[in-house]
Amino acid sequence: MIQIISFGLIVGLLLGFVLQRGRFCVVGAYRDLLLARDGHMFLATMIVIAIQAVGVYALAASGVITIQADAFPWLGTIVGGFIFGIGMVLAGGCATGTWYRAGEGLIGSWVALFMYALSAAMTKFGILSAFGGNVLSYRTSETYIHETFGLSPWVLVIAFGLLISVLVIRSLRKPKLPTFSMKPKKTGLAHILFEKRWHPFVTASLVGLIAILAWPLSAATGRMAGLGITTPTAQLLTFSINGDTSLLNWGVFLVLGVGIGSYIAARGSGEFKWRLPDKKTLGYNTSGGLLMGFGASLAGGCTIGNGLVNTALFTWQGWVAVIFFLLGTWTATYFTIIRKQRRQRASSGATSAA
Template identity: 55%
Template sequence: MITGLIIGTLLGFILQRARFCMTGGFRDVYLTKNNTMLYAFFIAIAIQGILVLGFVETGALTIKASTFSLFGTIIGSLVFGIGIILAGGCATGTWYRAAEGLIGSWVALAFYMILAATMKYGALSGFSQEVSSIARYPDSIAQTTGIPQWLLIIIFTVLTIYLARKILKKPKLKVASLPAKHQGILHILFEKRWHPFVAAAIIGILAAIAWIASSQTGRNSGLGITTPSANIVTFLITGNSDLLDWGVFLVLGIFIGSYIAAKGSREFKWRLPSSATLLSSMIGGILMGIGASLAGGCTIGNGLTKTAIMSWQGWISLTFTIFGVWIAAYFVYVRKRKTTQPALT
């Protein structure tokens, strides 16, 4: 279990220092045509995919074939995408921003965890199971298309390299920064601006290691946020210690690592938002918990982890989460901006 805490702490540190939250990344593709964070996400997927494939081929890891609900994945991912815009962060983004002292993120996180637990173990578990039983299909892209797994990963990796090179070839903008207060490793860890591609490469490696570390405890999966978050709430209510699995230690580690990074970079501060933001955070957290449960995962569980093993559920979920983000972004940013502009006379 300690490996979950270690990997989670490292992941939380990197997420906070690199501001690696895909809510903003998906939103920026639509609002500002900025694809940098999306391509960084692809880098993390590609690196994880290559390493996990190597683990499988050498016999170090076994990934069981499964099925998924096409209906649940589409509906749940759309709801989740809308929710993360209202909450101001995805599942991991909410965890690491709560560790920075953002009260709005604490509210979103609380409702996300409660609704995820309600959908998995509580009053809405029957509804969740009913939706998840609709339109179930084999999950492996390789098996259903006949294209070898290694070829799918190579194609995606080549495409990712091409897209990343396009970003790296663009002229670099000079960003004003405060004078350095530290030198050496402390400057790199807590002051230097982290490039999203560097952070993504480390995240991809950690995500691959998570598969091996998690499997050693009998949990045949990689990074995941929603079920561990639900398990924490259910454990606090029932006292069932069986729920304290590797994933629980992972998300607790994300919080710890984010807090260390925020304190070290002097970015920790208790911040109370407006009542409207708190209400939005609450609604967003509710939609996140419901959506991620129906979809079988969040931006990390589906969008990062299952995409790396070329899963239909992962890629369909990622696509419709992005659509959900764009739908919410239109109403929250674009339409609101249009309605608040003064009329021309």
Template identity: 50%
Template sequence: MILTGLALGAVLGFVLQRGRFCVTGAFRDVFVTKNTKWLTAFLIVIAVHSVGFFALSSLGLISARTSELPLLGVILGGFIFGFAIVMAGGCATGTYYRAGEGLVGSWLALITYAGFAAIMKTGVLKPFNEGVRDQTVPLTDIQSTFGISPWILVALLVLAVGAAARYHLNKPKRVVAGLPPRRSGLSHVLLEKTWHPFATAIVVGLIAIVAWPLSAAAGRNAGLGITTPSSNLVNLLVSGDTTEYLDWGVMLVVGILVGSYIAAKASGEFRVRVPSAQIAVRSITGGALMGVGAALAGGCTIGNAMVETAQFSYQGWLSFAFMLLGTGAAAKVFIIGHKRAEESAPAPRAPRPPPPR
């Protein structure tokens, strides 16, 4: 049954690559361009996922896991992760699908992200990680705190996200002239046509719903997740222990690489691109901090900001907020501050004419 993880991961990788679904860009745009279109797309994923999760839970097909809030870990880890994804040039899923496109910088970020996730979860930094995450407060999810049905929260979320989506859909559209299509029919739609962010978000949300029963059937009571499967993949490669580490989640992340590579190759977007030394160092550092932050927070932009939020857990929404703040801080340092420095730099002097002979 774990092969369903590989299949679903391949579909997810294909959709992420073709839809250019970048959570880092969604968060970063809020601070750099003041644009919330892609953030709205991410919220659509959460809303769709939430409807499906509670429907499956109501039918008894899956069971939700609840745990007390590791407050310090979520705040610290969420901020570190948000800061790191700007340095790395992508969040966990973004790094996976861009690695499948041939970006060497993403390869470097992915290696250090998975490596440091393993170091934090099962390696020398495990005592530190557990020590921080053991500091909990007695809060689990919003519906439990207020003693209300989760469907009330689902309805409020759907209404709010629907209003935001309507706002963006009603904005005037820019008409951009492009080349005539080279493909036709389904091939054109899948491999050539630009996908709308909201359509991509709905598909990603549906994939997140399907992940629950498929993962449960393989003995894993969880939905989509990237950090722990990445840690398990590293441990699997190092130890060769298939019994302990080879599971549905590991097959999922491998599938994302496969699916994104297929999408990039079929659409003509695959190309090995080697970064400059500066970007390579930043990618390596960002990937390492991603692994540390995701381990402390208990998940990345998928496990926390998409899966946990859909269940209205405090861990999910609090980590979402601090990931967003971390991204804003990094955007100010690496993007906004860099632009201001360039704008304020004096213009280069014209070269002096040679002296007369």
């Protein structure tokens, strides 16, 4: 148990700290593609996948870990992915984004996090488990993209890595817009850790390395998997209700570590503050959290388990999930943000004409 606690917390603390300091949230990356026509943060998520793919398949080749993936639950991935995409826009953050923002003191994120845990627990272990199991029973025997096409996984690892490298180089060569920077109050390592603005690509590289580290540290406790958020979050809530200590695995301490690591980063950078949103936002946080937990449970993972880990393994589930995460995110963004902006512009134009 000590090994489970320490290894899970180590990875979680690192991940929570890096996510908070780098302001790394997948919903923003997906949303910006439509809202701002900006693919900068989306490319950062691809960097995480590329780095993790190299590390994970190298670990597997050396015999340190064994890569395991279930048959592709195509119906759950499609339906659940779309629902999750809508949910994370309403909640104001993806699964890990909600965890690290809760660590910053955002009460709306605490509400979203509780609802996320509740609906995930209901779908995985509770009243909705029969329905969730039925949806997930629709599977295809095709699991890995490279196996479908009769390729070595290294063909995809290398090709994807080269593609992302080219895109990163092109992005870094573009002219940078001037940014306002306050005079540093800290020096040395403290300035870098708690004050200096982190480049998204640096943050993504660190997240990719942490994702690799998660595999052997998880495997050492008997859990042969990488980062995962939804099931551990549901297990944490279920344990708090029924006291079943068998639920306290590596993943549970991972998500607890994410919250603690974010809190440490937020306190150190002076960004921690209890903030209560308005009633409308709280309503969005509540409904968004419920949709996220339900959707992620049907999809077999969130934007971490599917969007960053299963994609790095080049499973059909991971990449199909990303497509429907995007579609759900864009749908919610259109109805909650873009239409509102258009109505405001139309109203402003009518007022000016009058």
